[in-house]
Amino acid sequence: MAETRAHPEPEMNGWLFKWTNYLKGYQRRWFVLSNGLLSYYRNQAEMAHTCRGTISLHGALIHTEESCNFVISNGGTQTFHIKAANEVERQRWVTALELAKDRAIRAIESEEDEEDYEDGDKFEILTTLKNLATRLEDIQTCNELINKHGTALQRSLSELEGIDSAPDASAKIKAINERATLFRITSNAMINTCTEYLNLAQIQSKKWQKMLQHERSQKHRLEEMVETLARQHSVLEEAAKDHRLPKTNSPSDDDEENTEFYECEESGHSSDSSNLVIKIANVQRKPSALNVPNKNSTESHSESGSEVEDQVETEAVVISEPGEDNNFAARVRKADQVDSVVRTVMSKRARRTRVPNKPYYPLNLWSIMKNCIGKELSKIPMPVNFSEPLSMLQRLTEDYEYGHILDVAGDIDDPAEQLAYVAAFTVSSYSTTANRTGKPFNPMLGETYECDRTDDLGWRAVSEQVSHHPPMVAQHCEGKRWKCFQEFTMSSKFRGKYLQVVPLGSSHLTFDNGNHYTWRKVTTTIHNIIVGKLWVDQHGEMDITCPTNGYKCHLSYIPYSYFNREAQRKVKGYVSNDKGEVLWIVNGTWDAKIEIAPVTSVEGSTENPIYKTGPFRVVWQRAMPPPDSDKFYNFTLLACQLNEKEDGIAPTDSRNRPDQRLMEEGFWDEANTAKISLEEKQRTVRRQREAEAEEAALRGRPYETYNPVWFKKAKEPHTGSVLHIFQGDYWSCKERQDWSRCPNIF
Template sequence: MAEAKAPENFQGWLYKWTNYIKGYQRRWFVLSNELLSYYRNQTEMSHTCRGTINLAGAYIDTEDSCNFVISSGAQTFHLKASSEVERQRWVTALELAKAKAIQMMEEDSAGLPWTLVQWPKDDDEKLHPQETDHNEVQTTLRQLTSKLEDLNTCNDLIVKHGAALQRSLSELETTEDPGQASSRLKGISERATLFRITSNAMINACADFLELAQTHGRKWQKAIHYEHTQRIRLEETIETLAKQHNSLELACREASQDKSKGNSDESKEDHSDDDENEFFDAIEQFQFTTSVQLPRDNSNLHHRRTPSEGSVASTEASSGEEMQPGVEAVVQINKLDEGNNLPNRLKTQPKVGPMVKQRRKKIPEKPNQSLSLWSIIKNCIGKELSRIPMPVNFNEPLSMLQRLTEDMFYSDLLSMAAQCDDTCEEMAYVAAFITSAYAETSVRTTKPFNPLLGETFECDRMDDLGWRAISEQVSHHPPAAAFHFESKDWTLWMETTISSKFRGKYLQIFPQGTAHITFKKSGSHYTYTRVTVTVHNIIVGKLWVDQSGECELLNHTTKDVCRLNFKPTSYFSRDVPRKVTGVIMDSNNTAKYVLSGTWDKKMEYAEVQNITIDKSGRGKPVYNCGATKVLWQRTPPMPNCELMYNFNELAVTMNEPEDHVAPTDSRNRPDQRLMETGYWDEANQEKLRLEDKQRSKRKKRESEAALAAEAGKPFEGYRPVWFERRMDQLTKSMAYQYRGEYWNNKDKQEWNICPDIF
C-alpha cells in the first residue's frame, strides 16, 4: 500500500503551477533525505533536477481539497494533487520528513554529550563493557528521537482526521434527505480513508519504535547495571583510602611529636611554633614551589603557540598587554611576583580571606516548562513590548537593572585601559569593553524582568572585582534606568532608555542614551552609545540574537575617535558572522589602530604603520598594520550553565540574597525570587500583583496631576531617589546623574526615603 511507504522513499505525480500562460503542469516529485525535488518525468531523475526544497525550514499549507503550498522563503511550490486523498498522503509524508529534518538539524547543532557502552551480543561472554563508536551512539539516539517525532506527528494527524470523521458522521445522523445523505456518504468515505492512512502510519511508526527500543534496551540495561556496580566498588575503595589516609596522618603527627620531644630533651632551645604550625608551613612551602615551576624568563614567552587559537603571540610580557590564553597564566604569575595590580578575571588564584565575601557558584536549575509565545502575543504585533503582559516563562530570574550591570563582567578591560600611557591604546581597550558587553547575548535569549518604577540594584564588588555600582529605574513610560559605576581608576555612568518593536518574525530593541567613562590617570572622558539588538525567530524556530549598527566612541579630552561597526549577520554575506570592525583616529584624523573581531568571541587590534590608497579606483585607504594582539577573549562558559539560564559567573551572583541593601533592591522582588527557586505559577501571580500595584500608583499620580492643573497649582510628579535630572555639559541634553548619597545612606541604614514598590 502506498500509505505504508517511508517518507524518504515517497514519489509520484503532482501538478505544479508554472505561470499564468501554462497554468498547472504535471511533474514527477521525489521526497528523499528530507529534500523534495521535482523533474519533468521519471527519466530526468538521473541527470536533470528542476528544483529542490529543504523541508527543515519549509512551510507547508493546505489551501483547499486538492491544493497545497510548500515554501522555504527562497522558493515556493504551488502544487495540486489528483484527489483529496492523494493530497493528504503527500502532506502526511512531507510533515513527517520535515519533523525528521528539524530533529536532525537540532541534534547536529547541539551535539550528543552522552557516552554509552556496548555489550557483547553473546550472553555467555563476560559482562565487561566495550567502548562503543560515538557515531553509532549518535545514530541510535537520533533514530529513537526521530521515531518518537513520527509518533507525535501521526498522533496529531489522527486526532485531526478522527475529529473530522466524527463530525461527518454526526451530520449524517441529522440528515433526512436521501440525496443529501448520499453525497455526505461519499465525504465520509474519503475521511475514513484519510483516517485509515494516518492510522496505518501510526501503527508502522509504533512498530518501528518498539523494534528499535527492544534492540538497544537490553544492552543499555546491562550497561546501567555495570555502572551501578562499579560505582559501589568505587565508593568502597574511596572509603578504604580515606581510612588509610587518616591512619597515616595520625601516625605522622605522633612521629613528629616524638621527634620534637627527643630534640627538646637533648637541647634546651625554645621553639616558638608548635608541631601543627610546622606541618602546615610545610604544605604552604610545597604549594609555593609548585606554583613557580613555569618559566620566569620573559623572553621565553615569545612565539609560544596558543592551544585554542593556534596563533603566535608576539606580545612582550613586560608591556602590560594581555597575552593569548595559552600564556596568560605565565605572564600573570610573573606580574604577581612583581607586585603589580592584575585584572581579577585573569588571576590564576582567587582571593581568599576574611575581607572577601564568598559568592555562590550556582543557582537552582531551570524547570522544564513550555508555553506558546504565539498564543500570547499574536494580537500584539506593532505594540510596545513593555505594554505586553509577558509570563515569567520567557524571563530569566534577573531584572533589567541586573542584566545591564552584568555588562561589567569584563571590567578588567577598563583596569587595563587605566594603566595605558597612550590614549589611543587606552581607547582600544575601552572599545573592547564595549564589544564584550554583548558577548552573553549569543546564548542568552531570555527576557529580564522589567524593573518597577523606583526599583534599585546595588552591586558592591570592591573586595574582589574592584568596583561597585548603583542603579535605579527612574521612569516607567518610557522605561529608563540610570547607572553609576565607580572604581579607584575609573568611573562609568549612563542613562538607558529602551524602546522595542515586535515585527512579527523578529523583535528589534533600540537602546537610547549616552554612556560616560572617565579615567583618573589620563583624564580621558569617553562617551558612546549602544547599537540595535534584534531577536530573530520569535514565533517559529530557535531564538537567536544579533547586534547591528555603528557605535561612536569619542574621547572628549584628546578628540580621539573610534567608530565600531557591528555588521548584521546575513546568510548571503561572506563576512564572518557577528563581525565587528573599527579604526581609532587621533585628533589629526590619522589612523592609529585597527580593531577587528566578533562580539561573541574576541577582539584584536593592530597598530597602523603606514597608509596607502586603494588602486582599484575607489579611493579607499588601505591600512598596513603590524602584528595583531588580543584585546579581549571570551571566558569559557560555566559547567552546566545551560541548566542555569546560560548565566556566567557574575550573573549567578547577581540575585544572591544580601542583607542591609535598600528595600527597593531587585533582590527583594518576590516574583523574581519565586521564579529563581522554581515556583513559576506563584511567580506569575506575584508579577501580576506588582504590576497592578504599580498601575494603581500611576493612576493616582495622574489624578493628582489633573487636580493640580485644574487648580492652577504646579505638580512635580515622580522624582527618583538616588539620581536627579540635570543638564549634561558634554551632550547638551538633560540626563539622570547620580546624586552621590546612596552609600552613605546604606552605612547609616536610612531607607525611609525609599518608596514602597514590592
C-alpha cells in the same frame, strides 16, 4: 488645494515657552505638531515662510521635569527645553507627543515592510499605477480642453443672436461649426480616455482582488501551519521529558579527593622560572572551618542548584622557588607574601556558581504572541515563561563583567591606545547575549540594584529605574581609576519572525586623567521567535567619541548573512585622532575576542587607503560559561551571582522582588501570580499620582512630580546632554542602613 497639501492639518498646536539662552531665558513661541515633527515659530504668521526649528519625534526622548517643564531630545544634537502654562497643558502636550512618536515609528516601519515585496510584483504594480496616472492626466487635459472649447462655442452662439446681415451670419456660422467640431473631437477623446481608464482600473481591480484573496488565504494557511508546529513541538517536548532518564549521582562524588593544590604566580609581565609557587597541601573538608570556593568545580552544587559549602583547613604551607634551596632564609623572605596571598583568598566572600535548573513549563507561544505583532514590547503582559530570573537592572550590570579592561586602560597614557581598549570593553558587553534569549524582568518605577564587587572584581555599581513611560534605567559604576554611567532606554518591536531592540540612551566613561568617552549601543535582533531555535544578532554602527581630545573610534557590527564569507558576528573598526588620521585597528567578534594593532604606515589612495599594522594583540577574550549552563538559562558565572541573596541591601533592590525570586526557585505559577499583583500595584500608584496632579492643577496648587531617589536629572558637562546623574549618597545610606527615602514598591 496646493496649500492644503503643503501644510497638512496639525495634530496639535499652541503657545509654549522655549528656553533660548541664559540672557533671554524662556521665550513664548508658537509650536506645531504634525506628521511626527515638532516645529516652532515666533508667531502664527511665520508659518507661511520661516520655521525657527524642527525636531523629529522618531527616536526622540521625552522627559517630564518638575512643575510645568518637559524636555525633548533626539540624542544630543537637538534638545528643546519647553515650559507649559500649567500642569494640565503640559500633560496634554506630552501625551500628544508620545502618540505622535508612536505613529512616526509605525510609519517608518511600514515603509521598511513595503520593501519586502517581491521585485516582480512591485514592478507590475508600479507600472500599472503609472499607466493609470498617465490616463488620469489625459482625462484632466481633455477636461480643460472641453471647458475651453465649450466656452468659445457658447460665446459664438451668443454673438450670432445679435447679427442682422446675412454675410456676417454666414461667417459666424462657419466659426461656430469649427468650434463645435473641436468640442466634439475633444469630447470623443475625453470619452475614449475615460473608457481606457475605466477598463484598466476594472481589470487591475479584479486582479488585485485575487491577489488580496490569495494573500489572505496564504496568511490563514501560515497561521494554521504555525499553530500545528507549535502543538507538535509541545507534544515532542513532553514526550522527550517523559522518556528522559533521571540523572543519578554517585555516592562517592564528594569523597573523590582529600588533597587539592593551588598554584599562584606573582603578578608581573614575565613568566620565567623565578615565579613564586605556593602550594597549599592537605586541604580537607571539615564541618566547621572557613569556606573557600573552588572556581573550577562544577560539581559543587546539587541538581536543584543549592550550594555545597566546602570547608577547608590548611595544615601545611610549603614555599618553593625553582632553582632555590628550601632553606630557612628563603622561607622567611617569602613568608609575608604567602600570608598576604592566603589572607586575600580567605577573605573573599563565598559566592554561588550556579542557580537552580530551569524547570520544564510547556506553553503555546503562538497563542500569546500572534496578538502582539507591532506592539511595544514593554506594553505586552509577558508571563515569566519567556523571562530569565534577572531584572533589566541586573542585566545591564553584566556590562562590567570585563571591567578589568578599563583598569588596564586607566594606566595607558596614549589616548589612541586607551580608546582602543575602551572599544574592546564596549564590545565585551555583548558576549553574554550570544546564547541568552530570555527576556529580563521589566523593573518597577523606583526599583534599584546594587552590585558591590570591589573585593574581587574591583568595581561597584548602582542602578535605578527612573522612569516608567518611557521605561528608563540610570546606572553608575565606579572602578579604581574610572567611572562609567549610562541612561538606558529602548524602542522594541515584535515583527512576527523576529524581535528588534533599538537602544536609545547613551553611555559615558571618565578616567582619572580627564578623558571622557561616550557611545550608543547597537541594535539587537532576536530571530526565530515563533518557529525554530532562537538566536541573537548584534548589528549597526557605533561611534565612541572623546570630546576632551577629539579622538574617535568607529566600530561596525556586521549583520549575520548566509552569503558572508567572513566570520559571523564580526566587529571591525579603527581609532582616529582629531585630524582624522587612523592610528589603531580594532578587529574581532563580539562573542569571542577583540584584537588591536597600531598602524605603522598607510599606502594606496586617499579614497581607498591600505593600513599596515604592527602585531595584533588580544585585549579581550570571552570567559566561557559553565559547560552545563544550558540547564540554568545559559548564565555566566557573574550572572549566577547577580541575584544572590544579600543582607543590608535597599528594600527596593531587585533581589527582593517576590516574582523574580519565585521564578528562580522554580515556582513559575506562583511567580506569574506575584508578577500580576506587582504590576497592578504599580498601575494603582500611577493612577493615584495622575489624579493628584489633575486635582492640583485644577486648584492652581504646585504638584511635585515623581523624582528618582539616587539619581538627579542634570546637564552632563562634557557633552551638554541632559541625563540622570548619580548623587553619590547611596553607599553612605547603606552604611547607616537609612532606607527611609525608598518607596514601597514590592
